[in-house]
Amino acid sequence: MKLSLAIAVLALAFPSAISAQDSTAVSSNGKYPNTFSSGSANVSPFTQKSKRFNDWSISVGAGVPLVQSADLTSIKNGNGKNLFGYSAYVSIDKAITHAFGINLQYDRGETRQGWFNTKDAAPADASKYQQVAGRTQYDAISILGDINFSNLLRRVDNHSPYRWALHGYAGIGTLAYKAYQKDETGQRLMTEIKPFKLGSFFGQAGAGLKFKVNRRLDIEGRLMYVMTGDDEFDGGGAQYSAINQREEQLSDNFFNATLGLSLKLGKHESHLMWHDPLQEIYYKLDVLANKKQDIEVCKKGDADNDGVCDDWDRQLDTPAGARVDGAGVALDADLDGVIDLYDKCVTVPGPADNNGCPVKKDNTVTATAVEQELKNVYFNFNKATIRPESNERLDQAAKIIKENDGKYLLTGHTDIKGNAGYNLKLSQERAAAVVVALETRGVSADVLKSKGVGSAEATIPATASDAERLADRKVTVKAIEDASEWNSIQKKDYIDAPVAKKAVKKAPAKKKKK
Numbered sequence: 001m002k003l004s005l006a007i008a009v010l011a012l013a014f015p016s017a018i019s020a021q022d023s024t025a026v027s028s029n030g031k032y033p034n035t036f037s038s039g040s041a042n043v044s045p046f047t048q049k050s051k052r053f054n055d056w057s058i059s060v061g062a063g064v065p066l067v068q069s070a071d072l073t074s075i076k077n078g079n080g081k082n083l084f085g086y087s088a089y090v091s092i093d094k095a096i097t098h099a100f101g102i103n104l105q106y107d108r109g110e111t112r113q114g115w116f117n118t119k120d121a122a123p124a125d126a127s128k129y130q131q132v133a134g135r136t137q138y139d140a141i142s143i144l145g146d147i148n149f150s151n152l153l154r155r156v157d158n159h160s161p162y163r164w165a166l167h168g169y170a171g172i173g174t175l176a177y178k179a180y181q182k183d184e185t186g187q188r189l190m191t192e193i194k195p196f197k198l199g200s201f202f203g204q205a206g207a208g209l210k211f212k213v214n215r216r217l218d219i220e221g222r223l224m225y226v227m228t229g230d231d232e233f234d235g236g237g238a239q240y241s242a243i244n245q246r247e248e249q250l251s252d253n254f255f256n257a258t259l260g261l262s263l264k265l266g267k268h269e270s271h272l273m274w275h276d277p278l279q280e281i282y283y284k285l286d287v288l289a290n291k292k293q294d295i296e297v298c299k300k301g302d303a304d305n306d307g308v309c310d311d312w313d314r315q316l317d318t319p320a321g322a323r324v325d326g327a328g329v330a331l332d333a334d335l336d337g338v339i340d341l342y343d344k345c346v347t348v349p350g351p352a353d354n355n356g357c358p359v360k361k362d363n364t365v366t367a368t369a370v371e372q373e374l375k376n377v378y379f380n381f382n383k384a385t386i387r388p389e390s391n392e393r394l395d396q397a398a399k400i401i402k403e404n405d406g407k408y409l410l411t412g413h414t415d416i417k418g419n420a421g422y423n424l425k426l427s428q429e430r431a432a433a434v435v436v437a438l439e440t441r442g443v444s445a446d447v448l449k450s451k452g453v454g455s456a457e458a459t460i461p462a463t464a465s466d467a468e469r470l471a472d473r474k475v476t477v478k479a480i481e482d483a484s485e486w487n488s489i490q491k492k493d494y495i496d497a498p499v500a501k502k503a504v505k506k507a508p509a510k511k512k513k514k
Contacts, residue, residue, distance in 0.1 A: 051268070052268060052270075053095075053266075053268050053270050053271060053272040053275055054264050054265060054266030054267075054268045054270070054271045054272065055094060055095040055096075055101075055266070055271070055272045056092075056093065056094060056095075056264075056265040056266060057093045057095075057218075057262050057263060057264045057265055057271065058090070058091070058092060058093070058262070058263050058265065059089075059090070059091045059093055059103070059105075059220070059260055059261065059262040059263075060088075060089065060090045060091075060260055060261055061088065061089050061220070061222065061258040061259055061260020061261065062086070062087065062088045062089075062258060062259065062260070063086075063087050063088075063222075063256060063257045063258030063259060064084050064085065064086065064087065064256075064257050064258075065085045065086075065087045065109050065110075065111045065226075065254050065255065065256045065257075066082070066084070066085075066111075066254055066255045066256075066257075067111050067113040067136075067233075067234055067252065067253075067254040068253060068254055068255055069249050069251065069252065069253040069254075070113065070233065070234035070236070070247070070249060070252035070253070070254075071231075071234055071236045071243055071244050071245075071246045071247045071249070071252075072113040072114040072115075072132070072133075072134045072234040072235060072236055072243065073113050073114075073234070074111060074112060074113045074254070077113060077114055077115060078115055078131070079115050079116065079131075083112040083113055083114070083117055084112065085109060085110045085111040085112045085135070086109055086110055087107060087108070087109030087110075087256050087258060088107070088108055088109060088258075089105055089106065089107045089108075089258060089260070090105070090106050091103045091104060091105035091106070091144075092104045093146065093262065095146075095271065095272040095273045097272070098148065098151045098272055098273060098275050098276070098277055099147065099148045099151045099152040099273075100145070100146065100147055100148070101145075101146040101148075101273060102143065102144070102145060102146065103143070103144040103145075103146055103169070103171075104141075104142075104143055105141070105142050105143075105144055105171075105173075106139075106140070106141050107138070107139070107140040107141075107142070107256075108138070108139050108140075109137075109138055109256070110135060110136065110137045110138070111135065111136045111138070111234075111254055112133075112134075112135050113133070113134045113135070113136075113234050113235070114132055114133035114134040114181075114182075114234075114235070115130075115131040115132060115133055116131070116133045117133060118133045118134070118135045118180065118182045118187060120133075122182055122183050122184045123184070124184060125184065126183040126184045127183040127184060127185065130242060130243060130246070131183075132181050132182060132183045132235075132243060133181070133182045133183075133235075134179065134180060134181050134182070134190075134234050134235025134236065135179075135180050135182075135235065136177050136178070136179045136180070136233055136234065136235055137177060137178045137180075138175060138176065138177035138178075138233075139175075139176045139177070139195065140173055140174070140175045140176070140202065140226075141173050141174055141195070142171050142172060142173025142174075142202075142204060143171045143172065143173060144169045144170065144171035144204075145169065145170050145171055146167055146168075146169055146273075147167065147168040147169075148165055148166075148167055148273050149165075149166045149167065149168055150162065150164070150165040150166050150167075151165070151273065151275075151276065154276060156278065159282045161276075161279075162276075163211060163212040164209065164210070164211055164212075165209075165210045165212070165273070165274070166207065166208075166209055166210075167207065167208045167209075167210060167220075168205075168206075168207050169204075169205060169206050169207065169208065169222075169224065170203075170204070170205040170206075171203070171204065171205075172201060172202070172203045172204075173201070173202060173203075173204075174195045174196050174197075174200045174201060174202070175193070175195070175200050175201070175202040175228060175230075176193055176194055176195035176200060177191075177192070177193050177233060178191070178192050179191040179192075179232060179233060179234065179235040179236075180235055181235040181236070181237060181243070190232070190235050190236070190237045190238075191232040191233075191235070191237070191238075193230065199229075199230065201229065202226065202227060202228050202229055202230075203226075203227045203229070204224050204225060204226040204227065204256075205224065205225055206222060206223050206224035206225055206256075207222070207223060208220045208221065208222035208223070209221050209222075210262070212274060215264070215269055215270065215271070216263060216264050217261060217262070217263060217264070218261070218262040218264070219259075219260075219261060219262075220259070220260050220261070220262060221257075221258075221259050222257070222258045222259075222260065223255065223256070223257050223258075224255070224256045224258070225253065225254075225255055225256075226253060226254050226255075226256055227251055227253045228251055228252050228253060228254075229251050230251065230252060231244055231249065231250055231251065231252060232244065232252070233252035234252045297309065298310070298311065299311060303316055303317075304316055304317055304318040304320075304328075305320065306318040306322070306324045306328055307324065308324060308326070308327065308328030312327065312328070313327070313328035314327040314328055314329055315327075315328050315329045315330060316328075318330050319339070319341055321341055322339055322340070322341040323340060323341070333346050333347060334346060334347055334348055334349045334350075334356070335349065336349035336350055336351075336352075336356055337352060338350070338352050338355070338356035342355065342356065343355065343356030343357075344356055344357050345357035345358065361404055361405055361406070363404065363405065363406035363407075363408075363479035363481065364479050366400060366401070366404040366406055366408075366479065367406075367408055367477040367478055367479040368477075369400050370397045370400050370401060370408065370477045371475070371476055371477040373393045373394075373396045373397040373400070374393065374394075374397055374410075374434060374474075374475045374477065375474060376390065376393045377390040377393055377394060377434060377475065378390050379430055379433075382426070384426065384429035384430045384432070384433045385433070386433055386434070386437055394434075394437050394438060394441060395441060397438060398438045398441035398442060398443050401438065401443050401447065401448075402442060402443060406447065406479050406481075407446075407447045407448075407449075407479070407480050407486050408447060408448055408449075408477050408478065408479055408480065409449050409450070409451065409477070409478045409480055409489060410431050410434055410435055410448060410449070410450045410451075410475055410476070410477055411431060411450070411451055411452070411453060411475065411476045411477075411478065412426075412427035412428060412429075412430045412431030412432075412434075412450070412451070412452040412453070412475055413427055413452075413453060413454075413455075413457055413458065413472055413473065413474050413475070413476065414426060414427050414454050414455050414458065414472065414473055415455060415458050415460060415462075415469035415470075415472040415473050416455045416458040416460065416461065416462050416469070416472065417455075417462045417469060418455075420454060420455060421454075423454035423455045424452060424453070424454030424455075424456075425452075425454075425494065426452070426454070427452030427453060427454045428450070428451065428452030428454075428492065428493055428494040429452070429494070430452070430475065431450035431451060431452050431475055431492075432450045432452075432492040432494070434450070434475055435448045435449070435450045435492070449486075449489050449490065449491050449492070450491075450492045450493070451489070451490075451492070451493040452493065452494070455472070457472075458472040459471075459472060460472050
């Protein structure tokens with residue numbers, strides 16, 4: 001039963017999903033339509049006045065139910081004969097699309113099943129041999145999904161009108177019934193189920209073939225399979241009675257074959273479920289195919305010869321040779337205001353006065369400005385420790401570097417006086433100290449490296465005064481443009497001396513008491 005309900009729900013949900021449409025409306029304000037929205041620029045709201053097809057109908061029908069899957073069946077139940085009951089239905093039908101609708105249906109009928117017809121006399125010892133008869137009077141209310149397979153699967157190249165349509169139905173509802181059983185002792189009520197109870201839910205599915213008599217009337221032959229979900233529907237008695245133990249079915253099911261009429265309601269000429277959405281297109285295509293006329297394209301010409309007619313050209317003075325979009329506007333791939341025809345750097349934005357290419361900064365100028373600030377950076381005597389009065393100059397140097405791109409090598413220098421090895425070590429440490437100071441002020445660690453040359457490039461002799469030799473004690477800055485050259489330079493050109501570990505004195509061992 002649960003599987004049957006799941007199948008029925010899926011059958012109802014599937015047509016709704018496939019018929020869903022994007023109904024985004026596009027407003028027209030006289031300008032170019034919004035090409036990012038679906039639909040056209042001339043969309044009207046869907047109201048009752050805008051409807052062109054009838055979508056309501058009433059259907060009635062009658063037929064024969066045959067219990068097929070039960071302990072007592074209508075089809076040759078041990079006696080070689082078929083027992084026929086009767087059924088009737090009335091439904092209110094609503095078409096949602098040309099291929100899907102929903103029906104609210106009421107069914108009433110009586111099934112006959114078992115060894116003989118309950119109208120006839122029972123054979124002797126009928127109960128002894130379980131040769132009993134049953135009949136079931138039922139009422140049902142259900143909601144059915146209606147799929148028009150003829151419209152859903154209609155070929156695009158089929159231009160002919162059609163009067164036959166294959167429909168599929170599936171749905172669930174509530175079933176109320178009274179089941180009677182008859183044997184040689186007479187007829188008695190075995191089971192009664194009230195509507196809208198938990199055990200009264202049922203499902204049904206099937207197919208119907210419709211014929212369009214005229215715009216108001218359809219004839220339909222329908223075959224439905226009803227799954228009651230109840231083992232007592234056939235009149236066999238309680239669930240574990242001797243009659244109901246003849247078969248293992250958990251649900252007594254039956255076929256219901258009917259012939260009916262559908263009356264289509266509404267003021268329009270055609271019903272939605274008989275409408276082929278492509279019919280109007282076929283007509284218009286036929287008119288165009290048969291209509292002989294010369295179609296004049298580009299009435300106003302193409303003044304700028306850009307391949308876009310002036311009728312819809314938004315830029316009537318496109319320069320010769322420029323590539324344009326569909327509206328005749330010259331392309332500007334990098335959106336820098338310089339069209340691709342004149343842009344020397346098509347994919348990179350740049351100012352017009354540089355032919356659309358970005359202006360490359362002169363990092364040499366930046367290096368000179370930084371070096372000028374570092375001239376006033378002072379260290380403690382014979383140390384690489386920067387003195388506090390140098391902070392303002394370091395702040396300014398860091399600001400210049402951060403405001404400009406580039407990579408820079410800082411080189412430390414000393415004067416010629418003193419030991420050459422000592423001077424080299426001191427210049428290396430001082431240059432590295434300046435790099436660390438700048439990085440602590442927000443300069444990226446990827447743009448600065450250091451080295452020291454000691455007194456190798458000193459120009460003032462050792463005999464000169466200390467004030468004169470000050471010119472050789474400096475940090476120079478060089479911009480490195482070549483990537484391979486930059487990668488070959490180490491972050492700093494010396495290795496820090498290892499930190500000596502302090503010896504830990506062991507506490508004297510305590511003397512053992514004798």
